[in-house]
Amino acid sequence: MAHAAPVCARLPPWRVLLLLLALLAFSCFALTRFPAAGAPLAALIAASSPAAGGSGRESCAGFYRGEGAGGRRAASASVEEFGAVGDGVTSNTAAFRRAVAALEQRAAAAGGGAMLEVPPGRWLTGSFNLTSRFTLFLHHGAVILGSQDPEEWPLIAPLPSYGRGRERLGPRHISLIHGENLDDVVITGSNGTIDGQGRMWWELWWNRTLNHTRGHLIELVNSTNVMISNVTLRNSPFWTVHPVYCRNVVIKDLTILAPLNAPNTDGIDPDSSSDVCIEDCYIESGDDLVAIKSGWDQYGISVNKPSTNIIIQRVSGTTPTCSGVGIGSEMSGGVSGVLIRDLHVWNSASAVRIKTDVGRGGFVTNVTVANVTMERVKVPIRFSRGSDDHSDDKYDRTALPTISDVRIVDIVGVDVQRAPILEAVHGAVYEGICFRNVSLRLREEVRRRHAGWQCESVYGEAHGVFPEACEELRHNGSSSWCGLS
Numbered sequence: 001m002a003h004a005a006p007v008c009a010r011l012p013p014w015r016v017l018l019l020l021l022a023l024l025a026f027s028c029f030a031l032t033r034f035p036a037a038g039a040p041l042a043a044l045i046a047a048s049s050p051a052a053g054g055s056g057r058e059s060c061a062g063f064y065r066g067e068g069a070g071g072r073r074a075a076s077a078s079v080e081e082f083g084a085v086g087d088g089v090t091s092n093t094a095a096f097r098r099a100v101a102a103l104e105q106r107a108a109a110a111g112g113g114a115m116l117e118v119p120p121g122r123w124l125t126g127s128f129n130l131t132s133r134f135t136l137f138l139h140h141g142a143v144i145l146g147s148q149d150p151e152e153w154p155l156i157a158p159l160p161s162y163g164r165g166r167e168r169l170g171p172r173h174i175s176l177i178h179g180e181n182l183d184d185v186v187i188t189g190s191n192g193t194i195d196g197q198g199r200m201w202w203e204l205w206w207n208r209t210l211n212h213t214r215g216h217l218i219e220l221v222n223s224t225n226v227m228i229s230n231v232t233l234r235n236s237p238f239w240t241v242h243p244v245y246c247r248n249v250v251i252k253d254l255t256i257l258a259p260l261n262a263p264n265t266d267g268i269d270p271d272s273s274s275d276v277c278i279e280d281c282y283i284e285s286g287d288d289l290v291a292i293k294s295g296w297d298q299y300g301i302s303v304n305k306p307s308t309n310i311i312i313q314r315v316s317g318t319t320p321t322c323s324g325v326g327i328g329s330e331m332s333g334g335v336s337g338v339l340i341r342d343l344h345v346w347n348s349a350s351a352v353r354i355k356t357d358v359g360r361g362g363f364v365t366n367v368t369v370a371n372v373t374m375e376r377v378k379v380p381i382r383f384s385r386g387s388d389d390h391s392d393d394k395y396d397r398t399a400l401p402t403i404s405d406v407r408i409v410d411i412v413g414v415d416v417q418r419a420p421i422l423e424a425v426h427g428a429v430y431e432g433i434c435f436r437n438v439s440l441r442l443r444e445e446v447r448r449r450h451a452g453w454q455c456e457s458v459y460g461e462a463h464g465v466f467p468e469a470c471e472e473l474r475h476n477g478s479s480s481w482c483g484l485s
Contacts, residue, residue, distance in 0.1 A: 060277035060311040064250040066184030066225035067113060068135045074112025075103055078119055086121020088145060093126035093152055104131045113184065118142040118192060126152025127215070130179040130187075138192025138231055146176045146196040146217075146237070153215045153237075159244060161272055161295030161303040161333060163391050165213030166238075167205075167264075173212055175219035175242070182223040191255075193232040194218070198262060201237035205263050214238035214264075220246055229253045236265050240285070244271040245305055254281045260320050262286040267317070269293055272305035272333050283317035288326040288353075289345070290315060292335050294362065297395040300332025301361045309337045316344035323353040324374075329387050331401065332362040341370040345377060351413070353382040354403060358425055359390055361399035367406045374413040380440055381408060381420040383430065383458060403430035406460075407482070413440040419467050424457035433460030434482035435469060442467070 067073075080086075082102065084095035096116075103114035113133030120141030126149065130136065138144065147153070155171040158164045165172035176196055179185055196217045204210040217236035220226055222245040232255040233240050240256050243249045251268055258265035267283035270276045271293040283289040294300055294307045312325055324345035327335055345351045351374045354364055374380055383403070403424070419440060424430045442451060455470035461482040462469035 058313070060279060060313070061250045061252060063248050063275045063277045064225055064227045065248055066186065066227065067133065068115075068184055068186035069227055071115065071135065071137070072113075073107070073115040073133070073135055074110035075106035076115040076117060077103060077106075078117045079123065080119065084123060086119065086123050088122030088124055090124060091126070091147065091152070092123050093128065093147065096125050096128040100128060100131055100134070103134070107133060118144060118189070125176075127154060127174045127176055127178055130177065130182065130185055130220075132182045133184045134182075135186040135188065136177070138189030138194070140190040140192060142189065142192035144176075144192075144194045146198070148197060148200055155212060159221075161244075161300045161305060162330070163296065163299035166296075167213040168210060171212060173215035173237075175216040177218045178220075179223055180221040182220065184225045185220060185223060186227045187218065187231065188227065188229045189231050191230055191232060193234060195234040196236045198235040198237040198258070198265070202262050216240065216242045218242065219244065222246065224248050226250070232257070234258065235262070238264055239266040239269045239287075241268045242271060243273050243276065246270075246273040247275050249273060249276045252277065252279045252281065254283075256281065256283040256285065258285045260284065260286055260318070266291050270307055270310055271295075271330075272300075272303070272307055273310075274306075274308045276307070276310045278310075278312045278315065280314045283315065283319075285317070285319050286321065287319060288322045289317045289319055289324050291323075291326040291328075292338065293328065293330045294333030294335055296330040297332055297359050297361075297391045298399070299391055300330060301396075301399060304333055306334035306336060307331075308335075310339070312338070312340045312343070314342045318345065318347045319349065320347060321349050323350045323382075324348060324372075325351075325369075326353045326355060327364055327367070328355040329357060329360065329389060331356055331364060332360045332399075334363045336363065336366045338367040339370075340368070340372075343369075343372045344374070345372070346375040348374070348377050350379045350382045351377055352408070353384060354406070355382075355384045355387065356401040356403075356425055357385060357387050357389065358397060358427070359395035359399050360401050360425075361396070363402040363404070364406070365402070365404045369406075369408045369411075371410045372412070374416065376415045377413060378417045379421050380411070380413045380416050380418070381422070383422040383424065385423050385425040400428040401425055402428070405432040406430075407434040407436075408438070409434070409436045411438040411440070415443055416440050417443055419451060419453045421454045422456070422458040422470070423454070428457065430458040431460065433458055433473065435460070435462040435465050435473060436482055437463070438465040440466065
């Protein structure tokens with residue numbers, strides 16, 4: 001039986017050459033369009049493929065490798081078993097703490113993990129700590145309420161990469177739900193709610209009577225295999241979800257809500273963390289929807305824990321004063337290997353922003369932003385500088401950030417107030433900046449005044465953008481890494 005000849009053998013030589021050139025071009029495009037760090041993209045493909053049982057919708061939830069995603073825990077109990085009362089008035093701080101400690105012992109005896117169930121009701125509590133191989137499960141109708149007594153949010157040491165409380169010198173208030181040095185931690189449910197009742201804390205901030213930095217709603221420190229999903233988070237005193245020095249973190253299917261004037265109520269802030277997946281979240285807040293951080297000035301430089309391998313996808317929401325996704329301004333440990341895609345932002349200050357300052361040091365590199373839609377946004381894409389926000393007066397005035405290899409592609413904006421504003425920190429140069437396929441329709445009343453891009457010490461390329469890019473981005477080589485389509 002005759003065998004068919006290979007395809008290349010049956011093609012004329014000139015067609016073989018064209019085929020090889022096309023394959024080479026595609027390979028270069030694949031390497032430059034997306035972050036070079038292969039692990040997160042490989043996880044996306046594997047998790048979403050039909051062979052893996054996926055639906056075809058890409059997910060990075062495979063970053064979490066613990067045992068608790070399917071509710072598999074050796075021991076479980078309701079918080080009611082430990083004396084909790086869901087009337088919204090009775091303090092259940094001691095009950096939650098007893099429950100975690102008792103379940104940890106039961107799980108150890110059973111040779112597995114534990115799950116604490118919160119049934120329907122309003123469960124008032126102060127801060128409590130989670131433990132390893134542990135699931136906190138909120139049933140439909142369950143609401144955990146943050147105590148209005150500041151004494152129930154004890155003070156803890158500042159993070160080493162910040163050197164002090166973020167808002168005030170010295171220690172800081174612990175988060176409502178806290179964990180440190182843990183492995184395999186899950187906070188989930190059937191859309192139960194965790195409400196920090198943050199107005200008390202916001203008023204202390206507004207009235208300038210805050211003595212110590214406010215606590216987060218959820219903070220996990222130096223932990224691995226973290227999953228937070230299928231809950232509603234409301235009214236955090238400060239940043240809502242803060243994984244810091246963590247790895248293998250999945251944050252998905254969350255609704256995060258705070259009044260749009262509530263100060264510093266960031267939605268999700270991965271900080272000096274790696275292999276982080278944030279997907280399918282809706283956020284309304286008084287600050288960034290998502291902010292990637294890695295420490296503050298000389299403290300972040302010294303600790304040297306970068307944020308790496310971070311995927312942010314299918315996030316939507318609004319923030320009138322800040323960004324859909326921000327990188328910085330505390331980025332002194334560095335940020336690299338970031339993929340932001342399928343972002344939808346409206347009625348906001350900006351869609352994507354890289355913010356830094358003199359004294360930060362650090363780097364932001366290998367970042368891809370793709371498929372962003374926005375409406376009624378003031379400045380669609382912004383590189384900003386000069387926040388003049390420092391941990392203390394000992395920061396190094398010569399520590400400048402390095403920004404490079406940032407690709408921003410497939411962007412659509414309507415009713416925006418400005419063209420992009422791209423300004424490097426004085427003394428620094430931002431290089432390897434790529435814009436491709438960007439369409440921004442400015443508001444009619446501001447089109448004549450603010451039609452042009454504003455760029456300073458920012459260099460790269462722009463292809464297929466409207467309005468026309470600034471001169472610094474007009475190096476449009478037809479075969480460049482940025483211009484391939």
